[in-house]
Amino acid sequence: MTFLERLGRFEARHARLVALGWLAAVVVAFGLALGVFGSASLFNRLTSGEPVVPGESRVGRDLLADQHADGPAVVITLDGVDPSSAQARSTVQDLTRTLGEIPDVSKVTSPYDVPGGLSGAAGRTLLAADGQGIAVTARLAADLPRDVSTEHTDAIEAAVDEAAGQLPGVQARTTSLPQLVDEITHQVELDLRRGEGIALPVSLLVMVLVFGGFLAAGIPLAGAIASIAGGLASLWVFSGVIDLDATVVNVVTILGLGLCIDYGLLVVSRFREELRAVPWPHGEPDREQVIAAVGRTVAVAGRTVLFSGLIVAISLSGLMLFQAQILRALGAAGVSVVVVALLVALTFVPALLSLAGPRLVRPGLLSRVPLLRGLLARFGDVAPAEGVFSRLARRVQRHPWPIALGVTALLVLLAVPAFGLHLRSSGTELMPVGSSQRDGFDRIAERYPALAGPDLTVVARAPIADVRAWATDVATVDGVQAVDPPQQEGAVVTLGVRVDGHDPGGQTAGDVVQRLRADRPDFPIWVTGQAAGQVDFSASILRTAPWSIALVVLATFVLLFLMTGSVLVPVKALVMNVISLGASLGVVTWVFERGHLEGLLSFTSTGGIETTIPPLVLAFGFGLAMDYEVFLLSRIKEQHDLGLSNDESVAIGLQRSGRIITSAALLVIIVFAGLLAAQVLVVKQTGVALMVAVAIDATLVRMLLVPATMTLLGEWNWWAPGPLRRLHDRIGIGTH
Template identity: 35%
Template sequence: MLSTLARAATRRPLTVILLWVLFLLLGFGLGTGFFARLSDEVPNVPGTESERAAQYIDRADPTGESITAVVEGPAVFDPALRDEVDRAVAEVRDVPGVAAVPDPFTTPGLVSEDGRALLIPVTLEGGLDDDAEERAVDDASARIHQIDAPDVHVSGGPLLGQQLGERAQEDVANAELISLPVVLVLLVVIFGGLRAAGLPLLVAVGGIAGAFLALFGFSQVTDISVYAVQVTTMLGLGLAVDYALLMLVRFREERRHTDDVVVAVHRTVAAAGRTVLFSGLTVAVSLTGLLVFPSVFLRSMGLAVAAVVMIDMLAALTLLPALLTRFGGKIAPAKTRQKGEEGRVFARLARFSARNRVAVLAVVVPALLVLALPVTGMRISIGDARQLPTDTEARQLYDTVEAHFPPGAGVDPVTVVLRPGTDAAIAERIRALAPGAQSRELPGGTTVVELPPSGSVDGGAATELVREVREVRGDEPVEVTGVAARLVDFREMLADRAPWAAATVLVGIFALLFAFTGSVLIPVRTIATTLLSLAAALGVVVWVFQDGHMAGLLGAEGLGALSLTAPPLIIAIAFGLAMDYELFILARMREARRLGEADQEAVVTGLRRSGRVVTCAALLLAVVFGAFMTGGFSPILQIGLGLTLAVLIDATVVRMLLVPATMALLGRHAWWAPKPLRKAHDRFGLQEEAPQRIRVTEPV
């Protein structure tokens, strides 16, 4: 397959380039249409009790969505301001699609006790199509914003998703403006020329276009979360640069041995292309664990990110060879130096770790375990508007309500559905669980009881209230829904499916690494060291964003829990990225062994020849992730920090210290496999011709 791709790229490079140009136009044209379809709904899990109850209420209750406005001023009862509000309320009631707007001055609880703020809830009609709902929301919001007051903020409901989508689009654009120039400068430093540095960026642009097209495609059949934008774009950009960097370094090395550009491209695809292929498959397999979860959010994220990885891999194996065929003749070959002078730092690290393997393991492993300790106390939550940057309207509305209204004001209640036939005594016990419980009747004899929780919408008190209701109801036809109930069900879903997800990923990764190396011990060692670095990175994320240590330096605050989106995405993506660097190193080790080097020296050679690529790739990926952390959206900050730390820890501490130490500890047994598996690998594993011994020097 690799030789077929190489032949296609070198025989018709202009055709391949033009096809990718068309792909880019589609990605940045049609693909950007998904920004209008983003959803802020994450914790919905099909088939759970909370989801069934919510769907029942939606069918039985004709009430539509709602948005909320807050008006703040020195005195909201000032006659001039009151006239402004009254006129706005009257006009919003006449907006097509608006069902009800209460009078904030006469409705209890809508004016703050200090008289400096008031709430205006706007309820929409049920059954509106998407276009009618959007027009109603836009018209109502625009009219409320015309109120002449010091501060007017409108958000919530469908408007929140719209605001988050606009912010996500802005954050992606800003991150690209920051990261692409920095990446270009670093690539110029790495390659010493603008022409070679520009090619990875062209591949990276293809990765971004692929991310947009993948998200647009999935948005046609399922909801796409606002979190997907930054995650898929940052990964598409970062992996494209990684793969292109690996291919270009190999191409410049091959150019030292031949003046024929086409031959150099073929050799590059045969060697580095194999690593890129396995790397892409490994990252994709790491993301298949997300498909085990019934959550639409996790499944769609897994599919979208896996699609982006495959597009990056395809770009590196087709677009880049075509570009090299067309323009590679003007790229300077790698400088030739005496053997032993190249990668001296990495070679010394490898020899040091191999000689002192027990000491290295005794120091590094406990240090990573200490960093991982906070994971034992990790909590996840849906979160509230505090996750948003302070300059977003939803966050400003939240802060205003917090400043002027009692704690818990505006918090979504725990909603209990009492079906016909529910025992009256049980119903009364449920109502008694929370002061201020309110009831309403639905058609068909169903009663809905709303229990206001103390504290935040997904805090310990709210989730405990859900559990109490479920304990009290016994066998009665009672179901619980609401934000807190969705969180409880989401946590249970994660706990139930996590072992299956882990097993799926580990088996898949083991199979791929065995096909790549022919060893059963190297996959086990790789998985163990990767999990160690991943736990360390996740532990730091918990320490910062959950416990609040140094969160202010990142423009965030300690929230007492991580966003429920962060841990599964950090684990799945970081695990795949770690496999990237492992494969970069293993490919060089394996090549050295095939050239006849002893096992221990092959480890040193592998680190010496791949250490620079791995370090540069990790640095470039960290720049990309860091740029996406400038948006200030807490879940993205958590994911960005987790991935950045995972990449840096894995590419430095793990790959440069733990890998040579553990390989030295295993010795000649590292490449061992039982005889039946060895025969299976010889027959079915990916094989290639033995490398030639002419490579006695290294690229710079």
Template identity: 45%
Template sequence: MRHPIAVADEPAAATPVQVDGRLAALGRFCHRRRRWVLGFWLLVLALGVLIGGRVFEGSVTGTSAGGSESARGESVAAASDSARGTVVAVVDGAPVGDPAVRAAVTAATGRIGKLPGVASVTDTYAAGPALTATDGRASLVSVRMADGSTDAQLKAVTRELDSIRAGGVRTTVGGDLVLEREVKDQTAGDTRFGELVTLPLTLIVMVLVFGGLAAAGLPVIGAVASVGGALLAMFGFSKVMDIDTSVLPIATVLGLGLSIDYALLMVNRFREERGRGAGTAQAVERTAATAGRTVGFSGLTVAVALAGLFVFTSPVFRAVAAAGVSVVVISVAAALTLVPALLGFVGHRVKAPTAPVPDEGFFTRTVRRVQRRPVPVVLGCIALLLAAGAPFLGSQWRNSGAAVLPTSSAGRQVTEAVGQRFPQQAPAPVTVVVGADRNTAQAYAEDVVAKLPGVSGIRSVTPVTDRVSTVEVLVHGDPQGGPAKSVVGELRADRGGLTTYVTGDAASVVDFQHEIATRGPWALGLVAAGTLLLLFLMTGSVVVPVKALLMNVLSLGASLGALTLVFQHGYLSGLLGFSPTGGLETFIPVLVFAFAFGLSMDYEVFLLARIKELRDQGHTCSRAVELGLQRSGRIITSAALLMVIVFAGFAAGQMLMVKEMGIALAVAVAVDATLVRCLLVPAAMTLFGEFNWWAPAPLRRLHQRIGLKEHMVLPPIPAALPAHLPAQRTEWETESEVGQGAERAGAVG
């Protein structure tokens, strides 16, 4: 039986033995220079807060497949149009012919036409019935803002439109410029809301885990500092590439989750070292040498998963890759520098555990039950995961447009009102940008476009310049459905001898799907190769990495299936507070795969490294799996719980894209940390037995030369304890950080 250990601030009876290695040296430096390190991170946080709003201001809204025909067509049309964008007001609630309404509208348009930054303004009384609703009780006022107009000028126009109130009408202001502003404001608001919800809940959970506020507060402080660094990094990237607004909360949620998890590992290891009798400085050094290795290896696995996004050409994927990898680096840096510095200030107040976690417990019993029936468990888990992922096979991908905003959004209300009541003004499902004058474009529309199957008519042929025109094409059925996509293909197959670009929402979806189909396998291959290499270097096996890869894919399938059920079919939409759009946002499944894959490999490393170390110590494969899960199960569960809290906090926001990412990642982490790690992995490893560690002879020799070790042997802590207390076990003294996962989470309270 192990007795409690009295821990002084610093042991004075013997001189500590210095730990070798760069990470240990980094820990010593950060502890000695903790005021400078803390000052640096406070500066990072302050700068991040100051420029946080500017990051959202400099972001762009709307996504397109980079370099695709639809993106090029939009660029050609935009370059030919001198306007910055439009502001559209729906004047509703009274007959359009009411003299009072007419007077109010014409007076407002007269004033707006004189405002700076306005290129043109049109109302139904000047333009005719095209701007009148089909029921005659609403009309549109359309304002085109000049290129170079300012936000202040846009706000002045919005105020004038809002002032149209005569005759009992109500005015709702929207348009593409208003939508862009609302998307940025709502995304920034959801990000702040997610942080405000997540951090207090995380703190409460960690107080329960650690049994004290001092230890629990350190990961939260590290997470806040990491977010400041993430904002700085994204602000820098926004100067050299377009950062889509939706990228910002995605990168923020990743940074929060990772930094909390990494700080959790560091603080837990510090507590262990204090429990063994190490002083504050020595415990920091030993923590950096062990937990720091885990943090670095974990960050590398997540970064490899995100790096696969660089294969794609779409700006949104490249922006997420750049922002995501930088956030991983910042989270690792905060864990390796800020947390040791903070421990130098408050480490003496952190409660130390009195004994390691026992080798018998809940996870050991669970593994033994699994090992008695490994075949049914494997087949049952695989069947369950396949069934959960099956709905994704019928998923539909869409550009949601204004539907990403909540129903209370004025911009969304105007867009929906235009689509339902002003069919002539609603965006056409397919638009063809023609490099020709109006007459040539008209002939092309009549002779080629109108005769294609699936085309229900030509709405308009509009000259943009003398050499560029647009043809708006109407299609049968869903504007982004199968018939519309077929029309896109037909238009691209027969261009009538002209230079044309087929654009619109349907074309954009087609281009996204084509990019994913052609570049996705390369991205997947890059991620798979990097993951297999890392796991081989860690384990020396070719079987375990392949098995881990397949299990992660099954886990991700379940997440994507849940995503389809919730956001395409509308299950739980009322509870989650959104209106389903009938499909998934085009780029979300790819981002879910990249993020969830990286996080799943994170937990895979925690478990496999511990099992591998126990096996190397001479345990049988079955016993190594038992002890490995017992000693790492609770840290995986604790880390997963914190991740789910972070993702759920962001899913509680209003932006549909952020909600999709939050729900998908929360499901992925929960499934992976429970069903996969606690049941499927032990059952599969039991079936494979010693074959788990097989590798061809040449690869075994290669691993002996260049293999990575996820643990290091620490020098013993000099005795500085009362004589009646027994010495610590050598095995406990030299255990690896990953292998001690269970003790880190379990030796709490």
């Protein structure tokens, strides 16, 4: 008896204790994540911002930050008012005094109290371009905790609203980086609730149809809720150790939800199969038969879940090799959530199976409805010996070459747009048009351009006269529209560069960054800005990607070899996954970079894909693809170990696993579809990318390409060199 089988039997005999332990853990986990126990909630600990990596842009920003003791500025705009009116002057001066009394507001500036007043150069920068608006800036102290910063910006906003009430017709708005972060993190929390609110009920409906009853369907869903709780709790722990970006929560939690539903579906289905396979002397299984079935389920399905979880965890661990903290956070948090999903599937779900016992194999209420009886028989979780998937496999086996070449050609065609992929690190563009802070920043750029800042900033360590002379050369660089006068900032000099099109994250800005860095002056410079950060981020990804890919490929190869004893099956699986993921990136590029389906998906294209999407899709998509590969291969290998031929093993293996793979993929697609309702752009892009990855893998790859290629290879599928074959005989993990 294997360890997993003994574990399953133990859990079945102590099911109530295990279930109550999980119930207590879920309550504690939700309490920690929501801040019930007095500590800050997970969502109050989140951060947001442009992904950064060590590089020139970061060094330049740090140099510039060292010159200032103040923190971020809150920009107040009062539009629709004449600055020269006595009422406007009086109201703004009162507002300035009020803002100065707010704790941690270090400096307040209005056009009335700068040298020269309204007519001076400094005053004009604080007036609207059409002359009908006033801007006031309130500078916060540096390094304030997020909750303190939020408290102060709320106080500023309240003071502004009160002042605006004294100016009829004025449109008042406060805009700042802390408020943008608050808006994004709050929206992420809403998106998560909305996504789960969509995913859980629809998933329950699908599982009811799969299992033919609410009890069997409810067990994977209960496991999913436990997974959500565990995932949020693990993220809460991580947020106390590292800066956790707001988008990590949605992506990682939804992944855990999808995996847990996958594994729960597999385990429940296998339990019903095992329980139906034994004779029932008393008309239904007795207690010992239920315990034995749980043990056998954990031994067989649990082994599949364990392999799958290990491969998903390995694919996510590759993200921890990258320099970008957001990718490391995604990898570390993702691995922890996978561990939670594994624990749920191997402990909590078996305990619930034991408690439900024979009721799981009794006909459900839906099976008594004549209209649904045939549907459940055709698409339920119990696969007949012959059916739609075995017939599909045999059709593919009759024409393997045309199908293999045709599917491969289609996947390559879908991947073509990815060759023109342009990466962006969005700020305000993460929020939809119409959101408060995005509109605020857009209004500043349009009506108060001097406050919006340049598209690129060059930080120089040189006399200002030398920088001024070099600025004439910068003005002639292709793509540069204008150069701001150099400014002395403590020990350094800054030079603002404005590019054609005024898109700080666009291709033109990126080209200007490359040209400035390629043709440097005689003194040290650091080119910073959104496009510069994107260039550094992309270079960092390219440097680290080979090592990350090598780790994931090697570890996945070893695990699949231990599972199958084959060298060719792991290689084939890896190659097919590369083609499949390329197709997914191509579809995402076609949709979001080129702006297709903007109306349907409710987004505004930024002309690129967020920088985190490609590594995230490759890691998460690879893990999910290998998830279904393990589901299918475990069944095929099980049949081949029983002595069946390769082709027969493939047909029966697909028949036994096809319903589970299809149902699991449908459920995961539903889960990721919940992300389509997200307002944060990177979350929406992630949802589309992973939905497409799962859909392609569960249909074109698993149902067509795998049977075709395994037919072409024949018995060579199970080949390994003599030394490796003997090694597998000693340490391989068989199906029995």
